[in-house]
Amino acid sequence: MEAGTGPVLSTLLGLLLLSTPGTRGANPALVARITDKGLDYAAKEGLLSLQQELRKITLPDFTGDFKIKAVGRGHYEFHSLEVQNCELRHPSLKLLPGQGLSLAISDSSISIQGEWKARKSFIKSHGSFDLDVKGITISVDLLLGSDLSGRPTVTASQCSSRIHDVDVHVSGKLGWLLNLFHNQIESKLRKVLENKICEMIRKSVTSDLQPYLQTLPVTADIDNILGIDYSLVEAPRAKAGMLDVMFKGEIFNRNQRSPDTLPVPTMNLPEDNKKMVYFAISDHAFNIASRVYHQAGYLNFSITDDMLPPDSNIRLNTKAFRPFTPQITRRYPDMNMELIGTVVSAPLLNDSPGNLSLTPQMEIEGFVVLPSSAREPVFRLGVVTNIFVSLTFSNTKVMGMLHPEKAQVKLIESKVGMFNVNLFQAFLNYYLLNTLYPDANDELAKGFPLPLPRRIQLHDLDLQIYKDFLYLGANVQYMRV
Template sequence: MVTSTGTLPSLLLGTLLTFTSGALGANPGLVVRITDQGLEYVAQEELLALQSKLHKVTLPDFNGDVRIKHFGSVDYRFHRRLDGSFDVKVKGITISVNLLLDSEPSGRPKVAVSSCSSHIRDVEVHISGDLGWLLNLFHNQIESRFRRVLESKICEIIEDSVTSELQPYLQTLPVTTEIDHLAGLDYSLMGAPQATAQMLDVMFKGEIFSRDDRFPVAFLAPVMNLPEEHSRMVYFAISDYAFNTASLVYHKAGFLNFTITDDVIPPDSSIRLNTKSFRAFVPRIARLYPNTNLELQGAVISAPCLNFSPGNLSTAAQMEIEAFVLLPNSVKEPVFRLSVATNVSAMLTFNTSKITGFLEPGKIQVELKESKVGRFNVELLEALLNYYLLNNFYPKVNDKLAEGFPLPLLRKIQLYDPILQIHKDFLFLGTNVRYLRV
């Protein structure tokens, strides 16, 4: 068997991406934008793979005749069983490939080759072995034949690679991702990718849903006006829709509910969660329920919305807290109800595969809404509630935010050198990528 070895010193690859048309019924919650830098990187990676495969191309049996000066007409037959080897130097390969990109009903991407052509400017063949001197006499004919064979092989290799490698690789893009036992993330495509001369945009649903009961979301993702940035290979535009659907899921699951009992109050605190401690500012409660422990049950009234404005993230939490006295036989009797409001600033960071967050709470404001033990000043309760929220509630929420919002990444893709911007209604993350071959 005769195999080719050599280099590809000049290789031009022209790849055209075409897409099936499709109208979006709603705005995407996530857009992945691949810039011309990113597309060029993809092309270079594909060229490396193509080079490797071209080195393994085998020359088929062929025959012909040629007229050689001083020898006359010579018939030749080129067989794989011929002893010896030859070196091939291929120059100036131009490849044009049309790829048809679309989305499957499942929300996964799919790709196919719609057309392919290749042209080789020059092929140089040097044959060694016992008959090398003779075969080199009609190397021009061999080179011409080899060029035609190689040109046809190139498109065969590309079509096979798209079917057997690229399409399965695209299937590694997650359609749904498990976040935890409560929530999942929907990364299904909302239509065929959209292309311009400088970029490729891929639209994803970007919705966080309940794994137990996927309820319809009552609001739509906003329109995202993406800036014209090209300093990175890839950009992720993450709408506030993604974060606010997460808020709905965790709120409905009761994750934001909390209970305060005396055992979570620090031992050295001057305020205890019992009627004796409350006697100074709620005298009636101590008379009605002497030496009785209290319990505070809190809940966020509605799912907090994360507000995006240029350079800033914030949210406002409105809570309701109800106080109970703990009577014998595990009976809980309500005694008063509070309204608690606070403004919260948020910070987001990127850790190579996820967006993580952290909440920085502001001062709380407490208002007495209802009382069965008379009106009283809530100032002392503000200090107790503030302590609990800062040391228990917000750390619990921040631990969850630290688990992160996973980005839709293909297998073996690593992100690096990120930049993070906050725009109206969306987060804009730019990053470079590398493909890990190992």
């Protein structure tokens, strides 16, 4: 859908993903808030697209008869009507609580050129004409809803167009004759144009905008493990100057989806209106992602000697491990080792104004690889660390980066006697900071997709951190081809 009122309203509706059904579920994990500033931008973008569409409008030929006492009866026909120019002004997009949106355009004009021909008895003539249409007002109400899958729907529930003034300028040998009854011609042209404008708008909503909205997926892939459900949960909430649109925002395992039974906390959003759009993302979404990763074993890790940097002073074999536990070489001379790290429980995101952090708790178990390739456990350690999280943004995604503090290690069990916890702690921190966390940050850099339609990009982004949710403000740009 490259032209038409598809981009008009897709700029807005695709962004809003509005619906007006009954409540689908509990609290949303993601809320999109559109301000009056965002509606104003959408109206201006819609105006440009509607102008392009009106320039391509096909007007029907129309005919009529005339009767003048001094001349008698005759017949005329206007044909080959083409729009030469279209100027739409003063767009206004308003909320209709419980229904959808109202788009109004006023004080607009259209210039049209065409051909005419007329006959009186055996006399025939033809020529050209110019039609100036001024004082056009257009009003259309859009009823917004959703289907059973949670995708948005739209219909033009009411449309009206009015034309204040129509001037026809006829040239040609009998042009003076047609000018004698220009009022009749202008009245007929006014009615044709008024009907055609609304016909075009209704057709574009049905054939362009509605199919466009239906292509918007209700789920999106985050990575090879996670997906997110963007279906709508209830009707938008309209209040002074803003509209809140609620998304389920449920993170799920793409390979084995199961219902989320944890309640989503209520987000009390601030009354900001400086940006066009705001996204409130609940901690719940991130914590469910953490739980899915944990259940899938994605947060666990294994360390073998070939995974250590070549310049590491410590190798994963019993000989090199002797400084940690001197007795290990007596029982297991010159054997390879493996460390397996397990996250005890899914780490939850801790947020307070201006700060995001995680406090994962892990256990690391050390194994000796016997000549038979069997693994024998020799020690078990507990590990706690605090990780600060920073967020960055692209035009369409939220991306994260981990900034860990040093891990703290304690001995839980040793089957090989004394164990130097402090030395192992230094080794573990070296590995985590140089290998494990960089790998994790590479994954986080892939980003968390925001619910945006095609060709919508965000800029001037501003992040605020509140208790239980992140609040991202942005302005919107529609990228034209």
